[in-house]
Amino acid sequence: MDKKKAIVVKNLKKYFKSVKAVDDISFDVNYGELFALLGQNGAGKSTTIRILTNLAVPTSGYIEVAGYNVLKDPTNVRKNIGLVAEKIILYDNLTAMENIEFFGRLYGMKDTVIEENAQKFLKLFDIWDFKDMLISKMSTGMKQKINLARALVPDPQIIFLDEPTLGLDPVSTKHIRDFIVGLRGEGRTIVYTTHVLHDIELMNVDKVAIMRKGKIVSIGSLSDIKKHFKKAEIVEIETDRMLSPNEVKGKILDQDDGYMKIEVEDLNQFMKDISKLNVQIRSFKSLEPSLEDIYVEISEGNDVEEQSKMVNVKE
């Protein structure tokens, strides 16, 4: 048992007959980390979350959450986790507060503590005034905020957020995204899955794992993953005159007046070549590939084995 690790997964497999939903994955998450699990639909993200939260049984593998073996000590695991799943976990015919109280009591919390915590989160989400409203009368955005509050009121150390911004408008999405970043700041461990890659870049996650066909095809910090997948340099350069293709010796992606976006194979050679030209450089920027570029490249790969053996990018 590693006391620093909130989650330890070793050789986890989950097969549904011939379908390999999760195919021999291993990773770990430190306490206080914001860990993002990415992948297309059916990549195995939700199944992995269900196994980690004791909702599904693995075919094989070792899983430790909050220092407890998920298979041998599930109750202690469940005492330390909260879940926001794809489906909103709230009863439509109960009010916001009734839902929060119900779930809080299942954690053995006293009503006064539940009320105190509920007040804190509902006020933070600016929905305290709606605490006595039936869930069925609420908008999707409001429901998701209550849903988050419901998961957080028991004060879990580790929170699993499976697509928490699905179906939300941009304002609600931003609100929830900022809130999640704030949670990490409080020292909680967060496991976050999403399709919205833009969110991951904005949230400055600590670690990203990209899944495809049940396997983790890349894992590491966002910047290291980007470095790893950087096959060619892309530079943006502004000069006092237009450069010809012969002069830049690279693939021109975009140009306008003195601005050029160029893909070059060797950045050092490009710099040497350009310095020999009679041209004044006004600005220069080397661009990183976006997470979306990497994600699409991985997701469109024909075969996981060919695409890449698991890329474990260490900081």
Added chain:
Amino acid sequence: MSIWDIAWKDLKTFLRGKTRVIFSILMPIIMMLMLGFIFPKTGGSYSGNIGIYSQDLIFNAKVEKLLPATATNKMIFYNSKQDLIDALASGKIMVGAVIPKDFSLSIALNRPVTMDVIPSPANPQAGIMMGQMLVGMFGQEGASNVKQNVQSNLINADGTPFNYYDFTVPGLMAMIAIMSVMTGLASAITRERELGTLDGVMVTPISRGSIVIGKVLAQTIRGFVTAMIILAISWLFFGVHFTGISLLWTIFLLLLGTFSFIGVGVMITAAMKEQETAMITMTTITFPMMFFSGVFFPIQQMPQMMQYIAYIFPLTYAADALRNVITLNVGWNFIWLDVVILAGFAVVTSLVATFTFQKLTQD
């Protein structure tokens, strides 16, 4: 064309659920086979013992001599009306007759006379038929025209007039309570599963056993309230009588009857991923149970093989015990076996449900 598209889509989605399709096919097969087999093919004869409580000493001496016991219809004399009722409750006799003091004298003087006939609550049809047979037999002992002067008065044990509703109402109570619980369970487990709220509950530290017991408790209370409504209606509108003790027994038996079936319900609904599949499966089990358990049709009149099947269902025992309590106003001595069997069903199925719930609900 679009009409067909809608119909085809509905059929296609239905056919995608294997369990749903299997139970939809099984349902009519079971129903038709069952209905074809439980009812006797011929009119047949009613067999069973006849109980007599006679206050007329002359009658006793004459009848004991004239009507010796036969293999199928033995006549048993009892010393009190309560003994007669106890014999009905324990199933020793199919019908009980109460002979008044002046029975023989009235026949001799060609005066009209009435004897009370109490049919067995478990098989009132047979009881009524045998009661009529008794009237015929006793009437023939007098002058040629006395037969017309002996009349039977069909009553319950408490002296109130008998009607067929008295036979059906106890079984109906148990059946409606159980059915409402089964429907509630499909909603409480499979629907929660579909909505995702069951995941929310399962991810908390509460034990799986506590989840099952909580669900069972809610459904038992629901079934109990339903049963109380039935009880009130049968008392207010249909003249079903309860004494204080029988009311307490009725409440206890309804709770136990409902509880006895919940474990099976939990297992079925926990194993089903969709509410519709759970409902069809439940109906396939509960609907035949309604006919097999003697709610509408006495088990004793079913062919022997069907009687064996009837005793698989807990409703059979609940209905039997309730009939004894409501119609005959008897207590523990006559219903203990039913109670023990129902409690056995309840404990065993609830334990199995508790231990399998985790496995059934996990992916």
